[in-house]
Amino acid sequence: MKVSPETAESGVENLPFSDLQQQLQVVKQQLSGLSQEKEQWLQREQDLYRYIRLKTNNMLEVIGTLPLAAEELDDDRLLSIDPIGIVTDSFHQVLDNLKQTNAELSLAKEEIQAIFNASGAGIMVVDAALRLRAYNNRGKDLFFPSVEEVVGVNFRELVCHRRQSTGECLFDKVLQDGDVAEESDFTIDDRFYHVVATPIHDLAGQIAYIILIYTDITQLKRQETALKEAELRLRAILNGTPAAITLIDPTTHRIVFANQTLADMIGGQLQEIEGHICHKFICPREEGQCPITDLGETIDKSERRLVRLDGTILPIIKTVTKIELEGQILLLESFVDISALKDEQQRRKESEERYRTLYSTMREGVAQFKMLYSADGVPSSYEFVDVNPAFEKIFSVAARQVVGRSAEDIFAVVDAVPFGLECFTRVVREQVSSEFEYEFSELNKTLRISAAPTSSGCFSALFEDITQRKKDEARIAHMAYFDALTDLPNRLLLKDRLNQMLTRAQRNNKQLALFFLDLDHFKRVNDTFGHDVGDQLLKIVADRLKNALRHCDSVCRLGGDEFVVLSDMISCQNDAVKLAEKIHATLKDPLVLRNKEIFVTTSIGIAMYPADGDDPDTLIKNADAAMYQSKDGGRDEFRFYSSNANAQALERLLLANDLRKALDHEEFYLVYQPQIDLDKGQIIGVEALLRWNHPVLGHLSPAQFIPLAEETGLILPIGRWVLLTACRQIRELQQLSGVRLRLAVNLSAKQFRDVGLVSSIRELLADIGLETDLLELEITESTLMDNIDNATRTLHSLREMGLTLAIDDFGTGYSSLSYLHHFPLQRLKVDKTFVRRLSTHPEDSAITEAIIVMAHTMGIKVVAEGIENKQELEFLVSKNCDEAQGFYFSRPLTMSQLTEKIKDNESVQAFCFFAAGDQP
Incomplete structure (x- = not known):
């Protein structure tokens, strides 16, 4: 409340004292309140000064300026220079510095990451909780190439759970010791790593991060293992060799290395030899007088002495060679114990007298000879x-009549060649023994005569009378x-x-027939006339069979x-x-025994083979069974073995009849299997394959009808149709596409032996217009x-026409490599039976490789x-096989399929089947 002076004066004068005191007391209270409020404002002012000065000093410290002292700048001047503006400007400077620093830090981070990624080692950063925080590309490729988000994932679950061998954890070691740790044999997924773990501490000294560097040392480990194995093998070889081997320092004459054979030879342990002076054991001389280094001797398989630890002397053959090992010249010495040889020489000397005695008294004739040579050394x-x-x-x-002659x-x-000269020449030339009868x-x-080489140009022969x-x-x-x-081959010879x-038959792909004969009612002859007459009857039957059959057939008595008759001159049933x-005709004439006619019949x-069996026991058993069918049928007849003989015979007869009509009804067709050049991976030709679309049985493979065609003689017209059709179709394909493909056609044995083969092929190619070098004939x-002579003439005639010749199914016939050079062949086809067994039968792999090398x-x-x-x-x-064909590249193609294959490619160079992959 404000009181004017006028009022106060009038009031003082007029108011009673008590009231005046009361008002004075109120004024005092008001003044006291104003004084307290003033002190509060002053205190607030000082607090404001201190706050501004503190904040200003803090900002100055941030921007690198010394704080303001009170004597340098009082409070009034502090306010007059606008500390808020200073603070604001400082903050702007700080923000600018922070932006620049962040940019530099970002660039540094990218540089560090680039350096990490460029490192050949895997680098990863994990925090103290083993969570992955950073990694480089190499680390990702090594341990989690297919995982996208890995930051923050527990490192043990990410990497270490795949570890194949357990041991002390590297993380636990770093966390426990707080220092760098490493592991030189860290294994994951069969690979080895050298790991270095380095801790990163924060300001408080605690481990904040662990940097892990993984260096792949798998190759180094394998090389070390291989080196150790090589060293072990070398040491095993050196220790296992029958020759003693040692390395000697030529300067100090000390033994640097010795193998176990030397230790055994000397009769001690290796530690008793290595490091000692060599003169103690080898070539005993005055110490320091080495025959090689000091006396200048040259030892090359010289006989020396070896001193054993027990003092005994061992005769040896010693060889010395100078070698350089790790920059040091050493003497490589080898020793061979010849004590046995010495003993043998002594024994030989002692046995000479015994030999001379034996030589003079033995029953076998012995002659010593010297080879004589012509002027040209033959x-x-x-x-x-x-x-x-x-x-x-x-x-x-x-002796005087022969010695010297x-x-x-x-x-x-x-x-004009003396007896045995060829054999004796081989004995002398090849230094081998030989034996023959004469x-x-x-x-x-x-x-x-047993011949053996003796001294140079001489030999001995032992003549034993074995008459x-x-x-x-x-x-x-x-x-x-x-x-x-009967003097016929018995059961044992029959089997052979x-x-x-x-x-x-197997080698030549031919048939064989076994005839099992049993005389009808023979028991009646024995019972009626006695066994003597029965024996005479058997002799007569044996003679008739021998005289009636061909020389190539075999007659045996079981x-x-x-009786059994064998014949491999069978081409069909x-x-x-x-x-x-x-x-039957041979045995039908009656026999006269004891003035009585006896009629003999046989079942x-x-x-x-191969229809009824492929081994002797099976063929004999089946023929025997067929013989009993003959007897059951009324005797005096023959039966072929068959479990369902009538059905099979009928089926074969019907198939043969259908085969005769197949050409006229145009039921045959061709497919073509591509042949691939393995060097270029491109198709270079096709093989024509025959198929039969039977009107009832459907599509038949050649194996089902070609043997029947050969038996019936239909193979010739069928073979001519195949050759004509294949050449015409390939010519049309060539005209359509411009691609020159080689055509391979199989010739049957009858086709190849046909006298008109060469002329018919010449006319065919001329009519069709197919180049001769595009036709390849395959002969088994x-x-x-x-018939090697006829085959050679025919092949040369075909080759002179310009045709390509190939030997088919090589390895399934005679496998006679020595005859190949007689034939003008350009290609050799390895049979598929070898190819199928390459991965399972090492012998087939070796045979196939040998065939390739031989052909090349x-x-x-x-x-x-x-x-x-x-x-x-x-x-x-x-x-290095040249060409190949099979389902891996392509199944046989019809002509339309082959044409589409060719048309889909711009050129034959692009026509490749390797892209097919592992197709069935």
Whole structure:
């Protein structure tokens, strides 16, 4: 409340004292309140000054300026210079600095990340809780290439859970010690790493981050392992060799290395040898007088002495070679214990007397010879040097009559060549022993001659008289293999001959017939006339069979009245029928025994290879079963073996009839399997394959009808149709696409032997207009080997026309490599049976590789058939096989499919089947 002076004066005068005191008390109270309020405002003013000064000093510290002292700037001046503006400007400066710093930090971070990514090691940063915070590209590629978001993921779950070997945790070690730790054998997924873990501490000294650097040392580990294994193998080899080996320092004469053989030879341990002076054991000399380094001697397989630890002397052959090992010249010395040789020499010396005694008293004749040579160095004869008494007795000559004379003076000469010269020349030239038998007709003796080389240009021969032994062996062998009554081969010889025939039939892809004969009612003959007459009857039957059959057929007696006839000159079932009829005709004439006529009939069972079995026991069993069917049918007839004989015979007959109509009804068609150049990966030709679309049975493969076509003779017209059709279609394809593809066509054996083959092919190519070099004829190995001379003439005639020639199914026939150079072949086709077994049968892999090498040596290209998977292809490519075909590249294509394949590609260079991959 404000009081004016006027009022106050009037009031004071007029107011009573008590009231005045009361008002004075109120004024005092008001003044006291104003004084307190003033002190509060002053206190607030000082607080404001201190606050502004504190904040200003803080900002000055941030921007790098010393704080303001009170004596430098009082409070009034502090306010007058606008501290708020100073603060504002400072903040702007700080913000600008922070932006620049952030930009620099961002650039530094990118540079650091680039450096991390450029590192060949995997780098990762984890925090103290083992969460991944940063990583480089190498680290991601090593441990989590397919995971996108990994920052913040527990590192142990991300990486360490895949570790294959456990050990002390590297994180725990770093967290416990607070220092750098490393692990030199960290293994994950079969790879080895060298890991260095480095902790990063914060301002409080606590571990904030751990930097992990993973260096892939897998290759180094493998190299170390390989080196250790090589060292172990080398040491094992050195310790296992029969020769003692040591390395000697030529300067100090100390043994640097010794193998276990030397330790065994000396009779001690390696530690008793290595580091010692070599003169203590080897070539004992005065210390310091080394024969090599000090005396200048040259030791090359010289005989020396070896001192064993027990003081005994061991004779050795020593060889010394200077080598450089890690920059140091060392002596490599090897020793061979010749004590056994010395002992042997002594024993040999002692045995010479015994040998001389034996030489003079032995029953076998012995002769020493010296080879004689012509002027041009060719062995021409041999001269007698010495003979023993037994030789004199065998040849009825005295030693003085033969010693010093040449072979032609003593032995018979055939075609101007002394007896045994070829064999004896090989013995001398190749230094090998040889043995052969020779029948000296003038002596009426058979001798076994064993020749062996002696000294240079000399040899010895032992002559053993085996005349009686040969007679005994022949008699025993005959008794073992021939029937005592009929003198026919018995069951044992039958098995042997049947095995041989089966081998030939399998090799030549031919048939074989086994006839099982049983005389009808033979028991009645024995019961009526006695066993003597029965034996006579069996002899007569045996003689008739031997005389009636061809020399290539075999007649055997199994026992009793059972006989077996073997024939591998069978091309079809009809041939077997003719032979069975001939057997019946041979036995139909009556026999006269004891003035009585006896009529003989026989029941015959026939088993054919391969239809009825492919081993002797099966064929004999099935033929025996067929023979009983013949007896059940009324006897005196023959039956072919078949589990369902009538159904099979009917089916075969119907199929043969249909085959005769197939050409006229145009039921045959061709497919083409591409052939690939393995070097370029491109198609270079096709093989024509025949198929039959039977009106009832559907599509038939060649295996189902070609054998029947060969038996019936239809293979010739069918083969001509295949050749004509394939050439015409390939010519049309060439005209359509401009692509020159080689055409491969198989020739059957009958086609190849056809005398008009060459002229017919010449006319065919001229009519169609197909270039001769585009036609390749494939002939099986067995066809070529059937008649080598005729085959060679035919092949040369075809080759002169410009045709390409290939040998098909190589390895399934004779496999006679020595005859290949006779034939003008350009290609050799490895049979698919070898290709299919490349990964499972090492012997087939080795045979295939040998065939490729052999063919290339003779300038012949190799084609592999039947490739069905990538493994077979990779093997053949690695062995430099030239060409291939099979389902891996393409199944056989019809002409329309092949045309589309060609038309879809701009050129043959782009027509590649490798992109097909592993197709079935």
